Amino acid sequence: xxxxxxxxxxxxxxxxxxxxxxxxxxxxxxxxxxxxxxxxxxxxxxxxxxxxxxxxxxxxxxxxxxxxxxxxxxxxxxxxxxxxxxxxxxxxxxxxxxxxxxxxxxxxxxxxxxxxxxxxxxxxxxxxxxxxxxxxxxxxxxxxxxxxxxxxxxxxxxxxxxxxxxxxxxxxxxxxxxxxxxxxxxxxxxxxxxxxxxxxx
Amino acid sequence: xxxxxxxxxxxxxxxxxxxxxxxxxxxxxxxxxxxxxxxxxxxxxxxxxxxxxxxxxxxxxxxxxxxxxxxxxxxxxxxxxxxxxxxxxxxxxxxxxxxxxxxxxxxxxxxxxxxxxxxxxxxxxxxxxxxxxxxxxxxxxxxxxxxxxxxxxxxxxxxxxxxxxxxxxxxxxxxxxxxxxxxxxxxxxxxxxxxxxxxxxxxxxxxxxxxxxxxxxxxxxxxxxxxxxxxxxxxxxxxxxxxxxxxxxxxxxxxxxxxxxxxxxxxxxxxxxxxxxxxxxxxxxxxxxxxxxxxxxxxxxxxxxxxxxxxxxxxxxxxxxxxxxxxxxxxxxxxxxxxxxxxxxxxxxxxxxxxxxxxxxxxxxxxxxxxxxxxxxxxxxxxxxxxxxxxxxxxxxxxxxxxxxxxxxxxxxxxxxxxxxxxxxxxxxxxxxxxxxxxxxxxxxxxxxxxxxxxxxxxxxxxxxxxxxxxxxxxxxxxxxxxxxxxxxxxxxxxxxxxxxxxxxxxxxxxxxxxxxxxxxxxxxxxxxxxxxxxxxxxxxxxxxxxxxxxxxxxxxxxxxxxxxxxxxxxxxxxxxxxxxxxxxxxxxxxxxxxxxxxxxxxxxxxxxxxxxxxxxxxxxxxxxxxxxxxxxxxxxxx
Numbered sequence: 001x002x003x004x005x006x007x008x009x010x011x012x013x014x015x016x017x018x019x020x021x022x023x024x025x026x027x028x029x030x031x032x033x034x035x036x037x038x039x040x041x042x043x044x045x046x047x048x049x050x051x052x053x054x055x056x057x058x059x060x061x062x063x064x065x066x067x068x069x070x071x072x073x074x075x076x077x078x079x080x081x082x083x084x085x086x087x088x089x090x091x092x093x094x095x096x097x098x099x100x101x102x103x104x105x106x107x108x109x110x111x112x113x114x115x116x117x118x119x120x121x122x123x124x125x126x127x128x129x130x131x132x133x134x135x136x137x138x139x140x141x142x143x144x145x146x147x148x149x150x151x152x153x154x155x156x157x158x159x160x161x162x163x164x165x166x167x168x169x170x171x172x173x174x175x176x177x178x179x180x181x182x183x184x185x186x187x188x189x190x191x192x193x194x195x196x197x198x199x200x201x
Numbered sequence: 202x203x204x205x206x207x208x209x210x211x212x213x214x215x216x217x218x219x220x221x222x223x224x225x226x227x228x229x230x231x232x233x234x235x236x237x238x239x240x241x242x243x244x245x246x247x248x249x250x251x252x253x254x255x256x257x258x259x260x261x262x263x264x265x266x267x268x269x270x271x272x273x274x275x276x277x278x279x280x281x282x283x284x285x286x287x288x289x290x291x292x293x294x295x296x297x298x299x300x301x302x303x304x305x306x307x308x309x310x311x312x313x314x315x316x317x318x319x320x321x322x323x324x325x326x327x328x329x330x331x332x333x334x335x336x337x338x339x340x341x342x343x344x345x346x347x348x349x350x351x352x353x354x355x356x357x358x359x360x361x362x363x364x365x366x367x368x369x370x371x372x373x374x375x376x377x378x379x380x381x382x383x384x385x386x387x388x389x390x391x392x393x394x395x396x397x398x399x400x401x402x403x404x405x406x407x408x409x410x411x412x413x414x415x416x417x418x419x420x421x422x423x424x425x426x427x428x429x430x431x432x433x434x435x436x437x438x439x440x441x442x443x444x445x446x447x448x449x450x451x452x453x454x455x456x457x458x459x460x461x462x463x464x465x466x467x468x469x470x471x472x473x474x475x476x477x478x479x480x481x482x483x484x485x486x487x488x489x490x491x492x493x494x495x496x497x498x499x500x501x502x503x504x505x506x507x508x509x510x511x512x513x514x515x516x517x518x519x520x521x522x523x524x525x526x527x528x529x530x531x532x533x534x535x536x537x538x539x540x541x542x543x544x545x546x547x548x549x550x551x552x553x554x555x556x557x558x559x560x561x562x563x564x565x566x567x568x569x570x571x572x573x574x575x576x577x578x579x580x581x582x583x584x585x586x587x588x589x590x591x592x593x594x595x596x597x598x599x600x601x602x603x604x605x606x607x608x609x610x611x612x613x614x615x616x617x618x619x620x621x622x623x624x625x626x627x628x629x630x631x632x633x634x635x636x637x638x639x640x641x642x643x644x645x646x647x648x649x650x651x652x653x654x655x656x657x658x659x660x661x662x663x664x665x666x667x668x669x670x671x672x673x674x675x676x677x678x679x680x681x682x683x684x685x686x687x688x689x690x691x692x693x694x695x696x697x698x699x700x701x702x703x704x705x706x707x708x709x710x711x712x713x714x715x716x717x718x719x720x721x722x723x724x725x726x727x728x729x730x731x732x733x734x735x736x737x738x739x740x741x742x743x744x745x746x747x748x749x750x751x752x753x754x755x756x757x758x759x760x761x762x763x764x765x766x767x768x769x770x771x772x773x774x775x776x777x778x779x780x781x782x783x784x785x786x787x788x789x790x791x792x793x794x795x796x797x798x799x800x801x802x803x804x805x806x807x808x809x810x811x812x813x814x815x816x817x818x819x820x821x822x823x824x825x826x827x828x829x830x831x832x833x834x835x836x837x838x839x840x
Contacts, residue, residue: 001719001730002758006745007408009773009782010215010764016784022327022404022774029396029430037434040468044438044453047464057459125451129459132451136442154828163833168787 015167017089017174027175031182034144038186041140042193045133049201056130056198063120064195070110070117071191074184077106081180088173093164096173100156103180107149114142121194130198137190141183148183152176214768216742224741227767232324232738234791243791245329246737247318250336252633254311257336258304261343263700265299268292270697273657277690279678289674290357291376295350297360298380301476302387303343305618309483310394310429312625313422315633317398319728319735320416322407322744324772325788327400328393330795330830335393337799342386345807349379356380359672361473362443364454364465369447378447378810384440385806388433395429398422403777407727408762409746410780416726416749417493417500420507421486424514425479431518432475439468449813463528470521478517480614482510484621485552488574491621491628492556494724495571496563499750502555509548509555516545526594527601535594542592546585553582568722569643573624576651580616584609587662602672605665611658623650623703630707631721635733636714642706649699656692660685725750730759743773746780769837787838794830801826 018024049055084099117138123131155176158164216224234244244250272292275283284292318326326332349355356376358367367377402423406415415423443465445451452458454465493500500506522530522538556578565571587609591597600606623646630638669682676682720729730752731740742761748754765771765785774784805819833839 001752003742003761004758005742005763006760007762007782008217008764009408009743009762009785010217012764012773012782012785014785014787016774016786019777020774020783022400022786025400025403026328026331026396029399033392033396033430033434036431037438040435040438040471044442044464044468047467048453048459048461051461052459055459125445125449127452127458129452129455129461132445132453132460136445136451136453150824154831158832163835163839166833166839168839169833 013167015171017171021171021175023171023175024178027179031179035182035186038140038190041133041137042189045137045193048129048133049197052129055201057128059127059130059198060122061198062122062134062195066113066117066120067191067195070113071187073106073110073113074187077103077110077180078184080106081177081184085174085177088170088177091167091170093159096164096170097156097159100152100159100173103176104149104153104156107145107152107180111142111145111149114138114145134194137194141187141190144183144186148176148179152180213766215763216765216767217763219767221741224767225736228738228741229736231768231770232736234737239793240791242796243333243793245325245333245789245791245795247314247326247329247332248633248735248737250326250329250332251311251315253336254307254314254339257340257343258308258311261299261303262308263704264347265296265304266697266700268296268299270693272296273690273693275674276676277687279680279683279686280675284674286674287357290672291350291353291355293672294356294359294362294380295346298346298356298383299343300614301360301480302383303339303346305480305614306387306391306429306476307339308622309425309480309618310391310398312487312622312629313398313425313483314394316629316728317401317419317422318405319632319731319739320419320726321402321405321410322727322730322740322746323401323405324739324743325770326397327405328397328789330789330792331393332397333792334795334799335390335397337796338386338393338803339390341799341803341806342383342390345386345803346379346383349375354379356383361469362440363469364443364446364462367443368454369450372447375810378444381440381444381447382806382810384436386803388437389802391429392433395426395433398426399430402426404774405772406775406780407744407746408773408775408780408782410775412778412780413503414746414749414751414780416486417489417503417506417510418483418486418726421482421484421489421510424510425482428475428479428482428514428517432472432479434472435468436472436476439465439472442468444810448810463525466525466528467521470524471518473524474521475517477610477613478513480618482513484577484618484625485510487621487625487628488556488577490724490726491570491574491624492559493750494628494722495568495574496559496565497723498559498563499725499753500555501558501562502551503749505551506555509552512548513545516541516548520545523592523597526597539592539594543589546589549585553578568627569638569640569647570624570628572644572647573620573627576647577616577620577624580612580620580651580654584612584614584616588613600665602670603665604661604669604671607671608658608661608665611654611661615654615658620650623647626703626707628722629728630710631714631717632728632733632735634711634714635717636710637717637721638710638714639706642702642709646699646703646706649695649702653692653695653697653699657689657696658692660689660692664689720752725753727751766837790834790836790838792830794826798823798826798830 080102087095087099121134125132125135234246234249275281354375356379358377362380365371442453446454452460454460454462519541523542627638627643717733719732727744745760745762770788771785772788773782774786776783801822805815808815
């Protein structure tokens with residue numbers, strides 16, 4: 001088939017941030033499917049709470065303090081996270097490096113406190129269905145936390161090498177910011193379900 | 202040619218000033234999959250991955266078919282002793298799992314992996330390494346199930362694995378764990394493909410391909426991928442909860458400790474009903490593509506067809522409880538799900554009318570692909586009608602767990618998906634291989650499949666109404682079901698033989714088929730704008746789209762875009778709605794790391810049926826493999 005050159009794409013940029021980038025859409029896709037998993041797990045918890053007249057099944061309510069500290073840390077992390085986004089969009093390497101180190105620390109701190117959250121649930125996973133669901137919800141979020149912290153640390157290391165000087169790498173930082181927002185936002189309803197719903201039941 | 206033959210100072214070479222021969226040499230050197238075992242294991246070309254998927258899924262179709270034939274031989278007469286109840290339980294469970302998780306979903310997704318990038322006019326799928334990873338995980342899952350089955354460890358709890366039967370109390374041993382982890386492997390793979398497909402469709406469409414110029418098949422794959430994204434997590438949650446109950450003693454499904462067995466059914470069917478549409482919607486896209494080409498006119502009611510596909514995708518999430526009418530749910534719930542089950546017949550019916558109108562208003566030429574589409578009309582409409590019947594609670598309760606239901610869902614699944622898929626095989630085979638399939642054998646295949654299918658499954662309606670239950674390995678002589686079962690087995694053998702003929706046709710035509718040329722059917726979509734089979738880079742220059750059927754609009758010459766690099770894997774990234782070119786972005790180069798990642802992930806899944814510590818010890822190798830995957834290697838694509 002004969003061809004006719006209709007347009008020239010030479011002047012297009014070689015990377016784009018946010019929703020211009022395919023990686024952003026891929027991240028959104030994974031958030032959608034992981035978010036669906038969270039919603040279904042939370043739905044399962046509420047379903048069990050609904051069908052059991054005496055929820056939380058005679059168990060003591062959890063100690064909310066470790067969870068509350070994690071919540072405060074995660075909320076506080078939103079500030080440097082969004083500063084990092086701005087720096088990544090400006091391709092400002094020194095600030096991006098600082099921002100990533102700060103965000104790595106803001107990732108590790110809640111993980112340390114998370115360690116104390118599991119015993120603070122005041123019930124084992126195999127005691128009853130209520131205990132199982134608390135451990136499942138907390139475990140599900142912890143998996144996301146570990147994954148994203150690992151990702152942030154690797155990205156931080158990468159940005160300290162020569163490979164960091166690339167528009168796409170700044171785009172990766174932008175996407176990492178995006179995913180961290182997801183980790184923070186998904187925690188809030190789970191925090192409520194784990195620590196406060198049993199108190200209101 | 203090798204990269205060593207290329208001129209020095211090659212960085213940043215654009216296609217603008219290259220003649221056709223140089224362009225071909227450059228693009229081949231940049232995009233081709235390297236030879237040798239490492240090259241093959243590192244492949245990221247969507248066509249290579251799709252071919253592997255298609256062949257693997259076809260092998261699983263044959264294995265699942267052999268399961269079915271074995272069951273039919275056992276049921277061909279009363280009280281036959283060919284196989285016992287234990288093996289029979291494994292046979293129908295592995296048959297269902299193989300057909301749903303290892304054949305139907307992977308093959309429709311694989312068709313999309315092959316066709317979507319070509320149809321939207323791009324050079325590779327989005328996230329090609331993720332796509333390669335998904336294949337290895339899928340293959341691992343398939344091998345896991347079938348090796349387990351051959352070791353007498355196959356699941357014996359149906360493809361649905363209801364608790365409490367599948368729970369720790371009633372299913373000791375590892376069979377139920379094999380079910381749960383097969384789910385994990387296959388759903389991880391499907392979800393990865395779904396995300397890659399969505400992003401390819403949203404961001405990699407050729408310049409000018411606005412949403413209203415997108416082929417109907419691409420729309421179908423887009424909606425399907427969204428359904429996958431929102432449905433498959435449900436079965437992963439269900440299978441994870443099950444394995445937790447079995448492995449570490451959680452009580453999620455144990456009513457004695459505040460858990461609930463019906464929760465499993467809710468989670469399973471929240472996935473399980475959309476699953477039907479995950480299989481069916483791509484088939485509607487195939488039907489649209491075939492009908493438009495064979496009617497030789499654009500689709501009647503393009504907008505209505507698109508909206509119907511979207512409506513079916515959304516409504517598919519509101520039907521799941523109709524699988525649970527026999528569980529004693531509240532009447533108001535039953536009424537709601539009856540209504541929603543009937544509602545989905547409306548957009549499905551609308552599609553059928555649009556297709557008929559397209560054929561009516563065109564000048565149809567009958568070829569094997571269209572024959573299979575016509576067969577689809579007949580069978581799928583029959584299956585849809587029994588579906589509407591089953592949506593009615595009193596009738597559903599009467600025929601629940603009988604062969605009536607077996608007949609219904611085989612009419613829907615084989616009629617709604619396998620027949621269009623066979624049509625699609627004849628239609629797109631020339632694109633994959635460069636050769637036409639034998640029409641003569643194709644017609645024999647169609648008629649044998651059509652007659653065999655109806656002979657095998659239509660009498661099951663009657664058997665069901667007579668009361669024969671599903672999942673029984675035999676039945677007594679005095680019930681009088683022997684003759685009709687023998688007839689059904691005869692039909693099943695004819696159907697099986699039709700697939701043997703299809704296999705012969707596939708192999709024979711690959712060597713002896715007539716050369717196809719670029720566009721043997723004179724079709725209008727972009728996959729036919731390139732050679733058959735397409736080169737590694739798909740298009741020497743990216744087409745510019747001005748019409749819904751671009752090749753019909755530009756018969757004399759195709760408008761194309763220039764300005765892309767040829768010494769790096771560069772793609773056009775476009776805007777989501779209008780398809781305006783926005784970015785020139787690099788596509789990932791081949792890599793062995795997705796295979797390593799799949800080995801690490803697969804080994805962790807396998808190990809985890811024995812100990813929960815597998816997740817802990819499996820994490821470091823997975824992390825290493827992922828770092829190897831993403832860490833830049835200094836290739837042009839990393840710049």
